[in-house]
Amino acid sequence: MPAAAGGDRRGDPGADRAVNLVGFGLGLAVAVASLAALAVLALPGRLRPAAAGAGTALSGAAGLVSGIAALDGRPFSLGLPGLLPLSGLEFAADRLSGFFVAVTGAVAVPAGVYAIGYLRHSGMSRSACAFLPLFVASMLLVPVAGTAVTLLACWELMALTSLLQVLAEHPRRAEVAEAGRWYAAMTHLGFVCILAALMLAGGGSLTAARHLPAALAGTVFVLALAGFGSKAGIVPLHAWLPRAHPEAPSHVSALMSAAMVNMGVYGIIRTGFWLLGGGARWWWLLVLALGAVSAVYGILQAAMSSDLKRLLGYSTTENMGLVLVGVGAAGLFAGTGERVLAGLALTAVLLHVAGHAAFKSLLFLSAGSAAQRAGTRDLDALGGLRAGMPVTAAAFGWGALAASALPPGTAFVSEWLLVQALIHGLPGGGTAAAVVLPVAVAAVALTAGLAVATFVKAFGTGFLARPRSDGAARATEAPVSMLAGMGLAGAACLALALVPGAVLPALARATGMTGAPAVTGLVTLRLSGIAGELSPLLLTLALLAVMTAAAGWLRTLPARRARRAARLWDCGAGPLTARMEYTATAFAEPLQRVFDDVLAPETGIDVTHLDEARYLVKAVEYRRRVPDRVERRLYRPVLAAVHAWGTAGRRLAPGSVHRYLGYGFCAVTALLIVLAVAR
Amino acid sequence: MTRLGIAGGIIQLVVVTGCAPLLTGVTRQVRARLEGRAGQGIGQPWRDLRKLLRKEPVTPAGTSELFRIAPLVLLATTAVAAAVAPFVTTASAIGPAADLFAVVALLALGTATLALAAIDTGTAFGGMGASREITIMALAEPTLLVAIFALSVRAGSTNLAAIVTATVHNPAQVVSPAGVLAAAALALVTIAETGRLPVDNPATHLELTMVHEAMILEYAGPDLALIELASSMRLAVFLGLLATLFAPWGIATTAAPLALAAGTAVFAAKVGLLGATLAAGEVFTAKLRLFRVPELLAGSFLLALLAVAASHFLGAA
Numbered sequence: 001m002p003a004a005a006g007g008d009r010r011g012d013p014g015a016d017r018a019v020n021l022v023g024f025g026l027g028l029a030v031a032v033a034s035l036a037a038l039a040v041l042a043l044p045g046r047l048r049p050a051a052a053g054a055g056t057a058l059s060g061a062a063g064l065v066s067g068i069a070a071l072d073g074r075p076f077s078l079g080l081p082g083l084l085p086l087s088g089l090e091f092a093a094d095r096l097s098g099f100f101v102a103v104t105g106a107v108a109v110p111a112g113v114y115a116i117g118y119l120r121h122s123g124m125s126r127s128a129c130a131f132l133p134l135f136v137a138s139m140l141l142v143p144v145a146g147t148a149v150t151l152l153a154c155w156e157l158m159a160l161t162s163l164l165q166v167l168a169e170h171p172r173r174a175e176v177a178e179a180g181r182w183y184a185a186m187t188h189l190g191f192v193c194i195l196a197a198l199m200l201a202g203g204g205s206l207t208a209a210r211h212l213p214a215a216l217a218g219t220v221f222v223l224a225l226a227g228f229g230s231k232a233g234i235v236p237l238h239a240w241l242p243r244a245h246p247e248a249p250s251h252v253s254a255l256m257s258a259a260m261v262n263m264g265v266y267g268i269i270r271t272g273f274w275l276l277g278g279g280a281r282w283w284w285l286l287v288l289a290l291g292a293v294s295a296v297y298g299i300l301q302a303a304m305s306s307d308l309k310r311l312l313g314y315s316t317t318e319n320m321g322l323v324l325v326g327v328g329a330a331g332l333f334a335g336t337g338e339r340v341l342a343g344l345a346l347t348a349v350l351l352h353v354a355g356h357a358a359f360k361s362l363l364f365l366s367a368g369s370a371a372q373r374a375g376t377r378d379l380d381a382l383g384g385l386r387a388g389m390p391v392t393a394a395a396f397g398w399g400a401l402a403a404s405a406l407p408p409g410t411a412f413v414s415e416w417l418l419v420q421a422l423i424h425g426l427p428g429g430g431t432a433a434a435v436v437l438p439v440a441v442a443a444v445a446l447t448a449g450l451a452v453a454t455f456v457k458a459f460g461t462g463f464l465a466r467p468r469s470d471g472a473a474r475a476t477e478a479p480v481s482m483l484a485g486m487g488l489a490g491a492a493c494l495a496l497a498l499v500p501g502a503v504l505p506a507l508a509r510a511t512g513m514t515g516a517p518a519v520t521g522l523v524t525l526r527l528s529g530i531a532g533e534l535s536p537l538l539l540t541l542a543l544l545a546v547m548t549a550a551a552g553w554l555r556t557l558p559a560r561r562a563r564r565a566a567r568l569w570d571c572g573a574g575p576l577t578a579r580m581e582y583t584a585t586a587f588a589e590p591l592q593r594v595f596d597d598v599l600a601p602e603t604g605i606d607v608t609h610l611d612e613a614r615y616l617v618k619a620v621e622y623r624r625r626v627p628d629r630v631e632r633r634l635y636r637p638v639l640a641a642v643h644a645w646g647t648a649g650r651r652l653a654p655g656s657v658h659r660y661l662g663y664g665f666c667a668v669t670a671l672l673i674v675l676a677v678a679r
Numbered sequence: 680m681t682r683l684g685i686a687g688g689i690i691q692l693v694v695v696t697g698c699a700p701l702l703t704g705v706t707r708q709v710r711a712r713l714e715g716r717a718g719q720g721i722g723q724p725w726r727d728l729r730k731l732l733r734k735e736p737v738t739p740a741g742t743s744e745l746f747r748i749a750p751l752v753l754l755a756t757t758a759v760a761a762a763v764a765p766f767v768t769t770a771s772a773i774g775p776a777a778d779l780f781a782v783v784a785l786l787a788l789g790t791a792t793l794a795l796a797a798i799d800t801g802t803a804f805g806g807m808g809a810s811r812e813i814t815i816m817a818l819a820e821p822t823l824l825v826a827i828f829a830l831s832v833r834a835g836s837t838n839l840a841a842i843v844t845a846t847v848h849n850p851a852q853v854v855s856p857a858g859v860l861a862a863a864a865l866a867l868v869t870i871a872e873t874g875r876l877p878v879d880n881p882a883t884h885l886e887l888t889m890v891h892e893a894m895i896l897e898y899a900g901p902d903l904a905l906i907e908l909a910s911s912m913r914l915a916v917f918l919g920l921l922a923t924l925f926a927p928w929g930i931a932t933t934a935a936p937l938a939l940a941a942g943t944a945v946f947a948a949k950v951g952l953l954g955a956t957l958a959a960g961e962v963f964t965a966k967l968r969l970f971r972v973p974e975l976l977a978g979s980f981l982l983a984l985l986a987v988a989a990s991h992f993l994g995a996a
Binding site for chain 1: 732733735736737738739740741743745748751752754755756758759762763773774775776778780781784785787788791794795798799800801802803804805806807809810811813814816817818819820821823824825828831832835836837838841896897899901905969970973980984987988991992
């Protein structure tokens, strides 16, 4: 459908110099990553973290430059027929691929800088360090894959290198292996879906629109949605995400949660809008519904989770859900010919992808250093980190604000744009829109509200208040390189939060929907075609002005005296202990009760009585667990069936050579009979 | 930024800051009279503030910088909301900040900051109050946004100034089914967001029933004064939003001094009347159990959803 953007993707003779910048950047990124990987293998242990981290950061920086050049509209294409037998590899970049390359590169820079300090303090194996830059390079190549075969090759490379990263800490924690198995199985099932979708679509170039029969196009789209959606962590294919993302080392968690999930979004947009050129309305209603369910379910599980990194993993599912709500809305609007609104919705999607990449990197990096320093990820055992690690605590606080759709946060602007697109779609959308759009707005709003609750919980109980364990009490600040990584990610959040107008026109052009950008203005964002304006910068300045004025006014009070330290109010019963604090679990308990029917938590109370007197209680034990309900209902039966099948199949292989020869004989005979009949 | 908008912004900031404690005084006085008490007079909240401001600032042991900044953030968010919303004039002081979502999100930012400060004290009360307040806020959010959706359909924009101008030009919209349903939904959310009965009891200090009061238990002196002032202003802003969205009559459309004076007087009268009605209603209401509050909010959400449906299916006429 966006033929204007897709058609001129390759073969512009006047752009020789430009070809060089996009291609040069990508080539440099791949070369630096490969060299860094080799260097890590060759160097002694002491220098490995620096080589791996610096290689990752430099590779990311080269990718960022290349992505920005492509986003700027410089076409690029490159054929490497000799590299892969039969089909060869072909790379091509348009604005959309440029955007995703730039985001991936931008995430890799802080993650790489952070990895230098993180790897030094965690002592990881040689291979785990070596594959880090290669993981980044393979992610940079996915969006610029020009053909189906190239995409699949890069996709698989990305999956394998990330799997090795997830497994990096397996000698220390038993859960890592299980997370790795889940991830390996799910990512390959997703790969099978994408493979089937692209083969059904006829393979070949990824940008030329196909004219397939409606039923076939629908099948292709659903398969692609399943394959790419599983990478993006969309419910119900999200089961691997809250396992694998937390168990990986934190810079890898950041790369996976902030950059790799975006590849799923890229795949859905590329398949839906470019390859299949729009499509039927039910596709986009399906995408929208999946997005809304993922957003609400993801944030609800995040609100219940008391594992800091698992909470962030579920929040990724939530944010990808919001992104899919936008993609679905854009598809609906484009289908009814409202291209201005479709452009606005897709622009909101891209801004949210960029914003999510920034704040999720920041959150995972700061959570990682908190977990490393305090020795635990359990929010119920953390707390009080602001005293020992003030910079990390401030970084997490800023990330939490950016993630919770409150001004002056990063997600606030993109969610505002998304809601604007949804609201203005009502008048021209007909009855379906009148039913779907209000529900979508309500889902986005509920998600926003629960996100505030989730991040108040994560920041409040994890970093404020008093430490709940010895590890948290003893935690000291992370090394400079880790702080620098957080600083870079935090600066990106700040820029996207205050002056999103600097990138919005470029993002709007990358959607390929309309000639004029959907949003204009640097300080004040103005929507084109519909009434709506917002200025995050002015809003923030107004807030700061009032705060400064009020603080100044307090200082001028005649009775102003110095602050006096005082005891907390403890009912006169002596100092309060950390056991008396509200924990993360306690904080989320009201929400758990409210959403009891959705979450189906498992609680149990064991009361043991004294032997002498049945009326006196000796001990009370309370257990609570909030299992992932989708996982239990959907995955357990399938896994049980597979297991039963495997057990049954074992009877066929008792170890007798005669029987195996018999199988071979039967198989050959059957084949010959089939061939004879078929001739 | 027009002259009208800037004049309105300054007047609103002054009026809301100056009169919000009086509004709290009015609600308390109305309650007192209806309950057969003499009451403390409507000036009492100002006298309390003056007393608190003269006291020594106190830092409870183990609290961080966030605890000290939170009152300022709360005051700033409320003050900005009071300045940009079109209460006295149809134009806004900072047009691009007067989006209804932005105003709602600003007020939520204040709530979230205060909740963090409450957790920061590390006391059971702080955590309990924060947990309850945040739960109520999270559940009120869908109602707020969907009600805003319903209101924006007729104006074609979520900008407050645009919605108010559209209502002034076409007053019949207010009594349309969509308008009435949205008003009912927003009124319920206002009660929840400002911590009034039956969601929270502003007069209680009983552990089991506190929400807002539990959060601010550790504050004293000037910090507490800021929070009390901001809470009063928050009530005024929410009631002002209700008044200006559903009864914008008398609002100043030109920057003439007479029009501005009339706009200010009408705004003060409307908010005062709404406050008195709220207080009168509270006399006859008991506080709900915390876990019954979601049912109330679900009801108001349904009203908001019906408002959107009505604005689409019935509002075209």
